Amino acid sequence: MMMNDQSIEAHTLSVLVENSAGVLARVIGLFSGRGYNIESLTVAEVDGEAHMSRITIVTSGSPMVIEQIKAQLSRIVPVSRVTDLTVEAEAIEREMALVKVAGTGEKRVEALRVSESFRARVVDTTHESFVFELTGAKTKIDAFVQLMRPLGLKEVSRTGIAAIARGPEAM
Amino acid sequence: MGKRMSDQKTDQMTGAEIVIKALKDQGVEHIFGYPGGAVLPIYDEIFKQDWLHHILVRHEQGAAHAAEGYARSTGKCGVLLVTSGPGATNAVTGLTDALMDSIPLVCITGQVPTHLIGSDAFQECDTVGITRPCTKHNYLVKSVDDLAEIMHEAFYIATSGRPGPVVIDIPKDIQFAPGPYMSPEKISKASYQPPKKGDLNGIREAAELIASAKKPVFYTGGGVINAGQVASKLLREFVGLTGYPITSTLMGLGAFPASDNQWLGMLGMHGTYEANMAMHDCDVMINIGARFDDRITGRLDAFSPNSKKIHVDIDPSSINKTVHVDVPIVGDVAHVLEDMIRIWKETACSPDKQAISDWWQEIEGWRKVNSLGFEQSDTIIKPQYAVQRLYELSKDKDVYISTEVGQHQMWAAQHFHFEEPNRWMTSGGLGTMGYGLPAAIGTQIAHPEALVIDIAGEASVLMNMQEMSTAVQYNLPVKIFILNNEYMGMVRQWQQLLHGGRYSHSYSEALPDFVKLAEAYGATGIRATNPGELDEAITQMLDTPGPVIFDCVVSKDENCFPMIPSGKAHNEMILAGEPADVEVSEEGKALV
Ligand SMILES: Cc1ncc(C[n+]2csc(CCOP(=O)(O)OP(=O)(O)O)c2C)c(N)n1
Ligand SMILES: [Mg+2]
Numbered sequence: 001m002m003m004n005d006q007s008i009e010a011h012t013l014s015v016l017v018e019n020s021a022g023v024l025a026r027v028i029g030l031f032s033g034r035g036y037n038i039e040s041l042t043v044a045e046v047d048g049e050a051h052m053s054r055i056t057i058v059t060s061g062s063p064m065v066i067e068q069i070k071a072q073l074s075r076i077v078p079v080s081r082v083t084d085l086t087v088e089a090e091a092i093e094r095e096m097a098l099v100k101v102a103g104t105g106e107k108r109v110e111a112l113r114v115s116e117s118f119r120a121r122v123v124d125t126t127h128e129s130f131v132f133e134l135t136g137a138k139t140k141i142d143a144f145v146q147l148m149r150p151l152g153l154k155e156v157s158r159t160g161i162a163a164i165a166r167g168p169e170a171m
Numbered sequence: 172m173g174k175r176m177s178d179q180k181t182d183q184m185t186g187a188e189i190v191i192k193a194l195k196d197q198g199v200e201h202i203f204g205y206p207g208g209a210v211l212p213i214y215d216e217i218f219k220q221d222w223l224h225h226i227l228v229r230h231e232q233g234a235a236h237a238a239e240g241y242a243r244s245t246g247k248c249g250v251l252l253v254t255s256g257p258g259a260t261n262a263v264t265g266l267t268d269a270l271m272d273s274i275p276l277v278c279i280t281g282q283v284p285t286h287l288i289g290s291d292a293f294q295e296c297d298t299v300g301i302t303r304p305c306t307k308h309n310y311l312v313k314s315v316d317d318l319a320e321i322m323h324e325a326f327y328i329a330t331s332g333r334p335g336p337v338v339i340d341i342p343k344d345i346q347f348a349p350g351p352y353m354s355p356e357k358i359s360k361a362s363y364q365p366p367k368k369g370d371l372n373g374i375r376e377a378a379e380l381i382a383s384a385k386k387p388v389f390y391t392g393g394g395v396i397n398a399g400q401v402a403s404k405l406l407r408e409f410v411g412l413t414g415y416p417i418t419s420t421l422m423g424l425g426a427f428p429a430s431d432n433q434w435l436g437m438l439g440m441h442g443t444y445e446a447n448m449a450m451h452d453c454d455v456m457i458n459i460g461a462r463f464d465d466r467i468t469g470r471l472d473a474f475s476p477n478s479k480k481i482h483v484d485i486d487p488s489s490i491n492k493t494v495h496v497d498v499p500i501v502g503d504v505a506h507v508l509e510d511m512i513r514i515w516k517e518t519a520c521s522p523d524k525q526a527i528s529d530w531w532q533e534i535e536g537w538r539k540v541n542s543l544g545f546e547q548s549d550t551i552i553k554p555q556y557a558v559q560r561l562y563e564l565s566k567d568k569d570v571y572i573s574t575e576v577g578q579h580q581m582w583a584a585q586h587f588h589f590e591e592p593n594r595w596m597t598s599g600g601l602g603t604m605g606y607g608l609p610a611a612i613g614t615q616i617a618h619p620e621a622l623v624i625d626i627a628g629e630a631s632v633l634m635n636m637q638e639m640s641t642a643v644q645y646n647l648p649v650k651i652f653i654l655n656n657e658y659m660g661m662v663r664q665w666q667q668l669l670h671g672g673r674y675s676h677s678y679s680e681a682l683p684d685f686v687k688l689a690e691a692y693g694a695t696g697i698r699a700t701n702p703g704e705l706d707e708a709i710t711q712m713l714d715t716p717g718p719v720i721f722d723c724v725v726s727k728d729e730n731c732f733p734m735i736p737s738g739k740a741h742n743e744m745i746l747a748g749e750p751a752d753v754e755v756s757e758e759g760k761a762l763v
Contacts, residue, residue: 017362018361018362021311021313022299022303022311025300025303026303029303029304033304064491064495067491068488068491068492071487071488071490072488074487074488075486075487075488077307077308077328077360077362077363078362079362080361080362
């Protein structure tokens with residue numbers, strides 16, 4: 001008998017891995033091989049001495065699938081911990097984006113005004129363009145990009161989500 | 172890793188010497204392999220010693236299956252050695268097979284020298300990339316300083332937790348490079364902590380549920396075999412204590428003796444009527460070391476709809492994967508059973524005698540259906556009859572059975588009965604035609620005095636027929652018992668039942684003369700074509716000291732029953748003699 005709860009929900013998973021060769025390929029291969037979704041994935045070394053990296057994955061699925069994903073991730077030999085930040089902790093999620101907008105006149109002024117209200121930083125300027133740096137929740141970046149579209153949006157580069165639990169405990 | 176090693180004062184050895192020394196320290200006595208340019212330094216070390224027995228196969232797939240047969244029949248780790256490129260790719264089917272059936276293997280592959288990796292060098296392939304999804308873990312050795320630790324870690328990972336295959340890819344320059352050795356005792360891996368003992372609260376809850384059951388059934392699997400002989404002993408004890416019926420998957424046969432009255436036979440797609448009906452109607456299902464595979468469950472939303480389910484598995488990812496369970500217990504089957512028996516006795520659990528006796532009454536009714544029955548013939552050998560005779564004539568010997576894949580495999584599972592674990596080598600999860608002959612060779616290497624029989628189909632056996640040379644070279648008296656129906660029988664059966672009898676490319680055209688083929692290899696060939704001569708021919712086979720190919724000419728159009736067609740539930744099985752045109756939904760047809 002299958003679990004009847006088939007509602008799809010997004011979960012943010014933090015995966016602590018030994019920084020050995022191919023570990024990212026193992027994680028990604030697991031997702032593609034078993035047909036799981038990846039909505040966002042970020043990875044970087046977080047402890048150089050211990051050679052540990054942290055992978056943050058936003059994925060979606062039914063509760064049963066999310067449980068499977070966590071169990072399958074834990075099975076990968078160099079994976080040392082898997083935490084579901086969506087259920088196990090109240091988490092802070094942040095993403096950084098670099099947004100290039102080109103234009104002159106009214107549109108250029110408007111772009112700058114919007115960026116200020118989002119507290120984006122201007123990290124590159126020419127007479128006809130800006131590159132904004134913006135950090136925040138995914139929805140905030142989505143909203144910013146949306147607003148920039150009619151104002152001369154050229155391209156966007158986003159980091160994907162980094163996340164951490166609130167409070168004194170480590171994962 | 173390198174740092175720890177260089178702190179130790181050890182004698183330097185070459186990488187190839189480290190490989191051999193590590194094999195020795197791991198207690199390896201046999202290695203199945205095939206040489207090539209990228210493993211020559213290791214072969215050179217094999218040449219220089221006399222304790223490690225290398226078995227030269229004729230194809231690297233054969234090496235992998237032989238290592239599987241060796242592992243499955245001994246409980247030890249199987250080891251194989253192959254060269255880079257085609258050597259490694261040829262081994263991939265065997266690695267995948269071992270992953271699916273949780274068989275511990277260590278596979279050493281040669282690789283082009285480090286400085287050529289990525290240059291499309293001769294016989295280069297991305298072995299770790301290719302084998303990543305078909306191994307439990309794999310390594311590319313980039314420094315000889317890491318080699319000893321990787322070797323030992325590989326054995327630890329292959330054999331602990333849920334066992335599986337591990338690949339170690341060793342570039343040729345590393346095989347020549349001098350480096351330090353370390354002994355196996357120091358191995359531990361922080362990120363890899365396989366569970367052992369099950370949670371006691373879960374076990375207590377399970378014991379209570381088991382005691383309260385009115386229609387219980389044990390459903391056991393390969394996990395019991397993998398947990399060692401002690402697990403089978405404990406299983407027998409516990410099942411005996413409860414008095415409950417027990418069935419098993421294909422992979423679990425032998426963990427519980429088939430001669431016991433509590434045994435219902437195998438369950439699943441070609442399982443017995445009583446086993447599948449008990450699964451469907453039970454109120455408490457006790458899954459020990461099985462994984463709710465689709466061959467077992469049939470249609471998921473109709474799978475055992477009214478039962479509470481207990482699931483003991485060493486792999487947390489097996490739990491709630493496809494079937495929701497009420498009492499999950501993550502742990503080694505032997506440890507869990509030990510705790511379970513203790514708790515059962517301590518709390519003086521006692522089942523509801525009346526309910527259990529009623530339940531057995533119902534089961535006896537299903538048994539009367541005689542679902543493994545078939546129509547006998549006195550002119551033509553029925554394949555089921557052939558397996559029955561083979562069983563009767565060999566059961567008092569020290570016998571090990573391997574199979575290929577197809578109808579013959581299912582008939583072997585149904586009609587050859589196993590009293591002990593580790594006696595049955597078959598490709599369950601992957602269903603690999605060509606498994607049986609090399610697996611028989613590996614089994615015979617591990618048990619030189621035993622009777623090892625590959626119950627084969629004429630199509631499957633040709634897939635690794637070249638391994639007859641291996642059998643002859645090492646004087647391995649394996650018996651290849653071919654149920655020759657001149658068809659890829661299982662394919663033909665599906666085409667008959669699900670594709671309107673359109674037998675597209677399932678006839679075994681242009682078969683060799685198996686008797687002559689045996690002789691060409693320097694083995695003995697025997698043929699039986701009618702039931703009257705069968706016993707004598709089998710006896711002749713069993714009395715032949717060397718390898719034999721037995722061409723058992725059987726009826727061509729026999730179907731394997733009972734059968735749960737794809738997409739159907741346990742209580743919708745078709746039995747022999749029932750009208751054979753099955754109504755299967757489009758959805759069911761899409762299933763395999
Ligand atoms: C390598 C591989 N290729 C294809 C299949 C699909 N397949 C399953 S059973 C079967 C027919 C096997 O024929 P045979 O060995 O004669 O056994 P029989 O069913 O006739 O007993 C085939 C082709 C498979 N299982 N493995
Ligand atoms: Mg056949």
